[in-house]
Amino acid sequence: MCDKIKINLVVNGEPVTFEVQPHVSLLRALRDNYYYDVKCGCEEGDCGTCTVLLDGIATKSCITLAAACEGHEVWTDKGLGYNDALAARLQAAFVECGSIQCGFCSPGMIVAGVHYLKHGGKADRRAIKRSISGNLCRCTGYVKIVDAIYKVAQEIERGALA
Ligand code: FES
Ligand code: FES
Incomplete structure (x- = not known):
């Protein structure tokens, strides 16, 4: 098991810090932090139900590493x-x-x-x-x-x- 890392990002306009393992997807990080409006379907980039805006661009959060989102802005359907x-x-x-x-x-x-x-x-x-x-x-x-x-x-x- 890898050590967790801290990532700082802005979700739905609020600065947040997630503690995640380096391999965890943005989808998993969001749902582990109670953003349940981001749905988990295939987790392979096929179904699109996990789509969020990442710096204004529609992005499949299941195939995006949470660790790569340091300093970035995420909007979910509910926050929007x-x-x-x-x-x-x-x-x-x-x-x-x-x-x-x-x-x-x-x-x-x-x-x-x-x-x-x-x-x-x-x-x-x-x-x-x-x-x-x-x-x-x-x-x-x-x-x-x-x-x-x-x-x-x-x-x-x-x-x-x-
Ligand atoms: S959960 Fe299906 S594309 Fe992300
Ligand atoms: S999958 Fe049921 S409304 Fe689209």
Whole structure:
């Protein structure tokens, strides 16, 4: 068993220190520190349910070493919902569009959608599908997830959202 190391990072706007073994993923470090909204699926980089924003970029936390996140900024779906108007609007749109069934994929899908919309993503269904191509859903068939991101993209284009 390796000795634990301390890593300092900012999660959902709060400075935190995690004590982790050097091989531990960011996903495991987050969940060991009660960030349970970051879901644990395949842990192999395939399903996307563990997606967080790492310095603003949608990132699969299961294939990111926690130790590599020293000094970096992480946002989870829950933290975004409380602190970011666009993310809160997208969460609401997921409800309005019926984009959630079991909900296991939803945090990762929403983080991927936030990344898309914050990087100038348009109301373009094909581009939206590409933006969530790293995220799997076993329930909804994706159409309603795309609908929710499309709806918010339209609102941004109309100037209804900053
Ligand atoms: S748990 Fe990270 S991609 Fe599946
Ligand atoms: S809503 Fe169940 S996996 Fe997507």
